Amino acid sequence: MVDKIGARLPGWKGKILSSAGRETLVKTVVSSLPIYHLTVFQAQKWLIKKIDRIGRSFLWRAETPDRTSGGHSLINWPTTCLPKNMGGLGILDMDRFTRALRLRWMWFQWKKKNRAWTNLDVPCDRVDRELFYASTIVTVGDGKMTPFWTPCWINGNMAMARWFSVFRVGEA
Numbered sequence: 608m609v610d611k612i613g614a615r616l617p618g619w620k621g622k623i624l625s626s627a628g629r630e631t632l633v634k635t636v637v638s639s640l641p642i643y644h645l646t647v648f649q650a651q652k653w654l655i656k657k658i659d660r661i662g663r664s665f666l667w668r669a670e671t672p673d674r675t676s677g678g679h680s681l682i683n684w685p686t687t688c689l690p691k692n693m694g695g696l697g698i699l700d701m702d703r704f705t706r707a708l709r710l711r712w713m714w715f716q717w718k719k720k721n722r723a724w725t726n727l728d729v730p731c732d733r734v735d736r737e738l739f740y741a742s743t744i745v746t747v748g749d750g751k752m753t754p755f756w757t758p759c760w761i762n763g764n765m766a767m768a769r770w771f772s773v774f775r776v777g778e779a
Contacts, residue, residue, distance in 0.1 A: 637662040645705040655701045681698040
């Protein structure tokens with residue numbers, strides 16, 4: 608995947624494009640090529656850093672990553688990844704984007720119960736699950752789809768947060 612992204616953003620292309628053209632190319636290539644892979648697999652930190660480095664070096668220097676260093680950026684990368692109305696360029700923050708893609712699996716598992724992949728393990732870690740349960744409010748129906756401890760079903764709070772000492776005993 609890194610090689611494919613690097614092949615789409617070679618330095619010679621950047622030299623003939625304006626900065627707006629390089630920005631557009633970085634947005635489309637960096638967000639579209641890894642999307643299917645990152646939807647299913649949890650990306651490792653080195654992969655996200657490598658993808659960001661390719662995009663950063665092409666955007667600011669119109670070069671390949673091996674010919675640039677971090678000191679050439681006009682704006683730091685976290686600021687670059689902010690939306691345009693907040694002062695950034697609107698380039699995706701790959702770490703947050705991959706987390707959002709994985710959280711979609713939990714949402715689909717919750718909402719689309721009759722799909723074939725509903726009973727499969729979703730590619731989410733503990734932090735993903737905690738974020739999902741903290742950002743959703745559950746209305747308990749018959750109780751078949753609602754886990755007891757983790758979702759926010761007690762006036763917007765988790766049972767685990769209310770009765771943590773009981774939760775810890777039940778966990779052991």
